[in-house]
Amino acid sequence: xxxxxxxxxxxxxxxxxxxxxxxxxxxxxxxxxxxxxxxxxxxxxxxxxxxxxxxxxxxxxxxxxxxxxxxxxxxxxxxxxxxxxxxxxxxxxxxxxxxxxxxxxxxxxxxxxxxxxxxxxxxxxxxxxxxxxxxxxxxxxxxxxxxxxxxxxxxxxxxxxxxxxxxxxxxxxxxxxxxxxxxxxxxxxxxxxxxxxxxxxxxxxxxxxxxxxxxxxxxxxxxxxxxxxxxxxxxxxxxxxxxxxxxxxxxx
Amino acid sequence: xxxxxxxxxxxxxxxxxxxxxxxxxxxxxxxxxxxxxxxxxxxxxxxxxxxxxxxxxxxxxxxxxxxxxxxxxxxxxxxxxxxxxxxxxxxxxxxxxxxxxxxxxxxxxxxxxxxxxxxxxxxxxxxxxxxxxxxxxxxxxxxxxxxxxxxxxxxxxxxxxxxxxxxxxxxxxxxxxxxxxxxxxxxxxxxxxxxxxxxxxxxxxxxxxxxxxxxxxxxxxxxxxxxxxxxxxxxxxxxxxxxxxxxxxxxxxxxxxxxxxxxxxxxxxxxxxxxxxxxxxxxxxxxxxxxxxxxxxxxxxxxxxxxxxxxxxxxxxxxxxxxxxxxxxxxxxxxxxxxxxx
Numbered sequence: 077x078x079x080x081x082x083x084x085x086x087x088x089x090x091x092x093x094x095x096x097x098x099x100x101x102x103x104x105x106x107x108x109x110x111x112x113x114x115x116x117x118x119x120x121x122x123x124x125x126x127x128x129x130x131x132x133x134x135x136x137x138x139x140x141x142x143x144x145x146x147x148x149x150x151x152x153x154x155x156x157x158x159x160x161x162x163x164x165x166x167x168x169x170x171x172x173x174x175x176x177x178x179x180x181x182x183x184x185x186x187x188x189x190x191x192x193x194x195x196x197x198x199x200x201x202x203x204x205x206x207x208x209x210x211x212x213x214x215x216x217x218x219x220x221x222x223x224x225x226x227x228x229x230x231x232x233x234x235x236x237x238x239x240x241x242x243x244x245x246x247x248x249x250x251x252x253x254x255x256x257x258x259x260x261x262x263x264x265x266x267x268x269x270x271x272x273x274x275x276x277x278x279x280x281x282x283x284x285x286x287x288x289x290x291x292x293x294x295x296x297x298x299x300x301x302x303x304x305x306x307x308x309x310x311x312x313x314x315x316x317x318x319x320x321x322x323x324x325x326x327x328x
Numbered sequence: 329x330x331x332x333x334x335x336x337x338x339x340x341x342x343x344x345x346x347x348x349x350x351x352x353x354x355x356x357x358x359x360x361x362x363x364x365x366x367x368x369x370x371x372x373x374x375x376x377x378x379x380x381x382x383x384x385x386x387x388x389x390x391x392x393x394x395x396x397x398x399x400x401x402x403x404x405x406x407x408x409x410x411x412x413x414x415x416x417x418x419x420x421x422x423x424x425x426x427x428x429x430x431x432x433x434x435x436x437x438x439x440x441x442x443x444x445x446x447x448x449x450x451x452x453x454x455x456x457x458x459x460x461x462x463x464x465x466x467x468x469x470x471x472x473x474x475x476x477x478x479x480x481x482x483x484x485x486x487x488x489x490x491x492x493x494x495x496x497x498x499x500x501x502x503x504x505x506x507x508x509x510x511x512x513x514x515x516x517x518x519x520x521x522x523x524x525x526x527x528x529x530x531x532x533x534x535x536x537x538x539x540x541x542x543x544x545x546x547x548x549x550x551x552x553x554x555x556x557x558x559x560x561x562x563x564x565x566x567x568x569x570x571x572x573x574x575x576x577x578x579x580x581x582x583x584x585x586x587x588x589x590x591x592x593x594x595x596x597x598x599x600x601x602x603x604x605x606x607x608x609x610x611x612x613x614x615x616x617x618x619x620x621x622x623x624x625x626x627x628x629x630x631x632x633x634x635x636x637x638x639x640x641x642x643x644x645x646x647x648x649x650x651x652x653x654x655x656x657x658x659x660x661x662x663x664x665x666x667x668x669x670x
Contacts, residue, residue, distance in 0.1 A: 133558060159560030171555040173548045180544050185559050187541075192565035195542040244559060 084110045085147075086278050087132070087248055092141030092151075094127055094302070101127040103302035104141070109248070112275030116289050117282050118313075119299035120323055125282045126168060128299070129250045132280075133165045134158045145248070156190070164246035168253045170233035174226035178217055178236055181225050182208040185240035211239040214269065231262040238269060242277075249273075251281045255288050267291035286310075298322070339665050342618045343531065350524045354517050366520045367588045368628040369527050373581035375609050375620035376530050377574030382606070383614035384538055385570045386550030387458075387467070391475030392578045392605045394482045395450035397597030399579030400586040401486075402449060404499040405433055406442035411503045418499075424491035433492070439506050446583045447576060454575025459568045467553070476599055483598035498593020505587060523584050530577055531617055537573075538617075546570055600643075604631075607650045613662025622661060 087109040094102040102124045109115055117125050130136045132143055134155040143151040150158050164185075173181050183200055186207040200208075212218040215235035220228065225236060234254060241249050251270070255263045267288055270279055283289055289296065289310055296313045298305040300322045306313055313319050353365055374396055381387040408418050417429050435441045457478065461471055486493045493499075508515040537543055549556045549563040556563050586592040595601070604627075612623015627646070635642040657663055 135554075135558075154562075155557050156560050156562045159558060164560075165558055167555070167558075171552055171558075173551045173555060175547055175551055176544060180548075184544065184548055184556075184561075190559075190561045192542075192545075192562070192569065195545055195566070196537070196540055198540050240559070 086111045086113075086145065087280075088142075088144040089128070089132065090142045090144060092131055092138045092143065094124075094131060094136055095139045100302050101136075102131060102138070105299070105302060105304055106141075107297055107304065107307075109278055109280060111247075111278055114270065114273075114279045114281065114292060114294040116292055116294050116296045116310075117280065117299060118284070118289065118296055119305070122301070123299040124302040125299055126252055127302070129165055129252050129280070129282065132158075132248075132250060133163060159244070159246070160190075162245075162247040163250065164241045164244040164248075165250040166234075166237045166241045166252055166254060168256060170230070170237050172225040172228070172233050172236050172240070174224065176225055177222055178225050178228070179208060179212070179221040181236060181240055182211050182243050186211070186243040186245070188245075207243050207245070211243040214242070214272070215239040216265075230257045231259075234258065234262075235266070235269070238266070242273070246277075248278045248280070251279060253283055254281065255283055255285050260287070263288045264291060342665070346618060346621060347528065350527075354520055359513055359516055362520055363516060363588055364632065365625075366516075366523045367585055368625045369520075369523045369621075370581045370584035370588060371605070371608065371628060372621040372624040373523075373527050373530050373584065374578040374605060375612065375624040376527075376534055376617055377577035377581075378605065378609040379614055379617050379620045380534055380538070380546075380577075381567075381570050381574045382609060383616070383620075384543060384550065385546045385567055387567060387571060388469075388472040388606065389475045389571070389574070390472050390599070390602050390606060391477075391479040391482075392574070393479050393597035393599075393602035394475075395454055395575040395578035396582035396585070396601075396605075397482060397486070397592065397594075398450040398453060399446045399582030400592035400597065401493070401499070401582075402436065402442055402445045402579075403505070403583040403586050404502070404592045405436040406439065407502040407505055408499055409433065409437040410505070411501075418494075420494050420497070421491060426491050430492045446579055450579030450582075451572045451576040455568055455572035458571035459564070462564045462567050462571075476602070479597070479599045479602045483594040486594045486597075494593075496594060498591055498595070500591040500593075502590055510587075510590065519584070519587050523588070526580060526584065527621070530580075531621070534573075534617055542566065542569070604646065607646055609660070611649060611653050611660055613660030615659060616662035619660050619662025626661075 085108060089105060089107050092102050092105050093100060105124065105128065117128065119125050127136065131138055131151070134150070134153060138151055142149050145161055145163060150161065173184070183204065186204045188204065212221050215238065217232060217236060217239070220232065225233065228236060234256070238251065238254055241251070255266050258266065263285060270281065270292060273279060281292065293310070295307065296310050297307045298313055298319050305322065306316055306319055350369070354362055357365060374392055378389070378392065381389060412418065417426065436445070461474060487496050489495070502510055504510055508518070545556065545561060545566050549566055553563050608624040608627045609620045611627055612621065613619025631642055631646070634645055653660055
């Protein structure tokens, strides 16, 4: 990796506004992510955190502003092309494919050739097989590989989806509330999983759970009403009066 | 529901049992009953397509009659022309005041063109229609309603163009196909074997398709279209290809049915028959290929028995059966032995 700041820039959200007929879910919002960085985005309900993910992945289209990935504009590309460029997202409610086996879920994610006319077969290339087994291992679901994903416990579904997002080989992972519905032990394990990615991947995590955010020990961006509010370490953000006011509902 | 899960080990043998019955039927049944069975098997070919799109793709089509009709009318056009003395036009056209064949009838005098049309026209119409709808991300109930409208439009079109389609009465009075006289018993059993062979080929091909990555992706798109999209796949082509294959099977089924029944008419392909086709599969089991064949056979057998005794009772009975299956047996009869989807 080169040391220059410009080539380290992976994602840049530049002045994006998402307008739902008058309600601005994102309001001239900007942020950047460097390669290998892990960033946590927090903010009260309705701050626009999930909309930020939706915008990056192409589920909603900005009325103003640009999203640059590796220096190229992606805000008008079809979703599957955005994914093909190396961004993958975990949804807030687990988005695993319920009637497929755990292994098939991962195999679909790990598949590199996603064109439909290449789908008439059952063979899986060796490197994809390996990626699936590694993904199973990393989230501790190897012994559950053959069961239908619908029969997994809630936490296991969350892990499976994280593993799917990882198995796509995407450089930028968007994890929308990866610990929703998890107990403390599961939350810790999820944090370990994300930390285990090291700087091989760039990760954007949205979460409410402050103990989880602390375990990630990553820089925090605070959003409020679709706008950028603060950025800093978890300790700095905690000590910030404006952030506290927002969370307590006393909007300045 | 009774727990029939102890029958699970028998599950792999069901298709073989059906095949064995199909193989002995010509030696055990009268010509009349064999013809009836062959009609139901032709419907079974269509039912296999519904397993693909509805069971595994989550695409409910209430318009399969359209594709059934396209295949049926294609072979009917050919047979009408084949039986004509040269230079004449079919009698119903004369009665409607026409003096020449419409241009699109003419190529159907060729057997090769007819067979190609049976295979290609429904497939192409199915592909174009479903692409137009799916690429705009319309699905679910809206898609079902659009297919129903398509069935209504198609049957209305045929009825309204009496002079070139035979209108409400359809096309009938066929005497030969590809040089074989339809009245001879040999042709009847020959057509039965053809139907059985097509059914077997369709069954094996779909079984392979459903087990392939295509089948996995189709089920994935059914369970979570957005998840599939955000894994980098475009779900539309998978759904369009599945729909086109189902349309092709419906067309082939329609052509074979027309050969066995000796008639094709709007009453066989409109809105109500299209819904009935879904009912066969709902009752047999929409996730199971063998179940759908059984459903098509049993429901049509029951329809034949009931409607010959109490013609006005059938629709009520079918409605009741449908409600029973949907509320208590969501996996159909196949769900009794088969608890998991393929």
